[in-house]
Amino acid sequence: MHLNISDSFNVELPADSNKENTRRKVFEAAYSFVMPKTPSNPKLIHGSKELAKELGLTCRDISSDSFLKVFSGTKIYPRTKPYAMAYAGHQFGSWAGQLGDGRAINLFEVEHNNKRWALQLKGAGETPYSRQGDGLAVLRSSIREYLCSEAMFHLGIPTTRALSLMLSGDDVLRDMLYDGNAAYEKGAIVCRVAPTFIRFGNFELFASRQDYKTLKALLDYTIKYFYPELGKPSKKTYISFFREVSNRTLDMIVHWQRVGFVHGVMNTDNMSILGLTIDYGPYGWLEDFDFGWTPNTTDRQNKRYRFGNQPHIGLWNLLQLANALYPLVEEAEPFETILEGYQNNFERKSLDIMRSKLGLESRDAEDKKLISDLEDSLSLSETDMTIFFRQLGSYKRGKPEKGLEIVEAAFYNKNDIKDKIEQQWKVWFKAYDQRLKMEKFTDHKRQLKMNLVNPKYVLRNYMAQLAIDKADEGDYGLINQLFNLLKNPYDEQTENEQWFAKRPEWARHKVGCSMLSCSS
Template sequence: MNLNFKDTFNTELPADPVHENTRRQVMQACFSYVKPKSTANPSLIHASKELAQELGLTEDDLKSEAFKSLFSGNLVLPGTNPYAMCYGGHQFGNWAGQLGDGRAINLFEVNLNNKQWALQLKGAGETPYSRTADGLAVLRSSIREYLCSEAMYHLGVPTTRALSLALTGDQVLRDVLYNGNPEYEKGAVVCRVAPSFIRFGNFEIFSARQDKKTLKTLTDYTIRHFFPHLKEGTKEGYLHFFREVTHNTLDMIIHWQRVGFVHGVMNTDNMSILGLTIDYGPYGWLEGYEEGWTPNTTDRQYKRYRYGNQINIGLWNLYQLANALFPLIEEAKPFEDILLEYRNNYSTKYLSMMKSKIGLFNTDKNDAALLNRLEENLQLTETDMTIFFRNLNRISKDNLSNEDYLAPVMDAFYVQEEVKGDTLEKWKLWFTDYQNRLQKESIGDSQRAERMNNVNPKYVLRNYMAQLAIDDADKGNYSLLDEFFQLLKNPYQEQTSAEKWFVKRPEWARHKVGCSMLSCSS
């Protein structure tokens, strides 16, 4: 393997002086050196050839013993110094103190074609930040992270990526339902890739400890490497940095809403400073359009991280980041002004995104009201989000007879018999107003349909699909894993051989473990 190593995080930032891999509070340091845990009998299940190429790896590299050993945790390359990051975070609205990379170990950074990448193993063993956990991961959660990282990338959603998925040959004890019945599962390791894995919590921990020196060092480092057009070391630069983080965070969440993705655990330690989707745990895709849905069993009662609240949580998390950066500015109003921009920009960007989903590209004063009614109608009866918006492109500008209004989208309704009475009348009224609005568009039906297809995916990683791949993989069959991996490379394209995956969630999956709500267990 010919990788161009260019470490920055563990060469420019203060290190933990203690080298023992013991759980502890790590002070005045951004990371701790730690090596991955050796695994019993590793085997490579899958690897992304496209991402490997971006890193400077060849197909022969992917087949090599060295690749398998390196990305399963059994090999540390000469000249590299693996480490785990120190950070804190707010979890479900409460300050949790020091958290850190409890089951992630950063191997090294590489640079190719002026692009910087950090490579990190998830599930490679304990670190000083593991608290009471073992630092390992299981096949179940690793498949979900591996598939979803790359699926989101091809959807055009800002995200960390995944290079490889490997079995460790070890058994890992997990309580998947948190009900006191743990069982052994197959251990696995995913190699995650991103320009950086720095989170909001990296800044919060130093601010909480009143360690302004390390906070400033980390902030300057982040600006220098990832926002180089800004001036580090100045109040003006820090405020511009915060403004760009707010913009990037908003753009990411708008994309989540566009494709129906629910992160499930938007704690501040799971928020990327670069505006990337990070930490794929109990995520989920909307099946029925439901603003109050959350995939996280831990969030079942209060639904803090529900689909319709993600944009508000993004703002709440940014407030915590502003508090963390405050010692560098010592003025509240500039932060407040930037956070107000987030609120205002959200209204504008969300409206623009939703208009694109229903094929409206000209301006009309009544568009917001039309979209509000649509979102209300979608919740009158269980309606599949992906199918509804994808098939909406079949609506013609030409008036249809009343009984034909719903024909193009009828497949999206779970119980079609419920679309009657008042529900039917509301839909007929909406489609009448929608078609009248389409008359004001300057483009024809075919061009509008093409543009709608570029924002409304046909294929997403529904939870039941991921669970099918997991069930097969647990039996040693990885063909479905690869089928989904290939399918989701082209989520906006018609794929005639894959029509069976453009369907509503089957009834058997409605309450099956892993297909509806999930725990944080991995």
């Protein structure tokens, strides 16, 4: 196994001078060197051949002994120095101070085909930033991260990716529901991959300590490697950088809303500086259309990270990043202008995304009302978002009376669609039909276009839980089946029709199928 190592973060930025792996506050350093914990009996469960190719690896490499050892943390790749990043963050709206990579260890960076990739292990042992944790991860959360990060990539959503999923051979103690009933679970390790894992919180850490020297070094490094088109460091460049991060963050969240993905824990330490979906913890997919839904048990009461609030939290997090960068610019107005633009751009982009989901190419002044009325109708009864929009593509112009019949499979209880609810739907389909008459393309062409933005298959929570349950029994076949299914989420895949279905009733309140905790 050969990789083109090209380390930069742990070469060009200041390191923690303390080499001991003890929990502590780390100052004037972007990272601490740390060695992964050697697992007792690592075993490869699954590897992404597509991502391996992006890194310069082959299918044969994935099945090799060296792959197993390096990406389980058993062996350090030659001439590399693993490390854990230092960062801080706001968690659920409150300042949490120093956080850092508590259970992620960065192995090295790779350059291949003019692309730079950072590879890190999640669940490979404690670091100076582990606080009260053990730095390990369990199989259930590792399966969810592995499957979802690759699924999101194939959905066309900016995301970190996953190269491999391994069992560590060690048991890990976790209190899954935080109810005092801790139990041992199978330990696992995921190799996560991204151009960089730098977060908003990396900048917040140094700004909070008024360590402007390290703050500037980190910002200059980030621009040099990931925003080189912005030019050499200057106040103007820093403002342009913030604008780009804002735009990327907005685009990512608009895509989340498009497919009904809810991150669940949008703390500033979980926000990528590249606008990538990062840290797949208690995430979830909308089973029914509900702006107020959150998958995170910790967020159950306040619902800060609910589906409908994600765009606003993105803005709030960007404000915290602006505050961190301000000392290097010393002008508030440019940041304020960009943040104001975020709100305006969200309204415009979300409207355009909804137009595409409805198969509308042209723009009409009444589209906002059409969409608002649709969202109101979707909220009247329990309605599966994914199935609704996918089925809507089959609608034929001139037949509004057939509308409810076409989307009927999306309703959890068809008997709910009567009286006032039924009437409201009929009114909406008449309005939709009139709007479609303004478009020039055929029904068939419209359906093809709608099917490119409305996925047929997403990683529903119950699907991931079924794979977890099988894996706990030593059967990893469903992981592979779902992995392959989700590589083509917009295709019909008639042979996999059983996964194009509403959440089964048994999964409504089952642990792991509705809401999840941060325990992993």
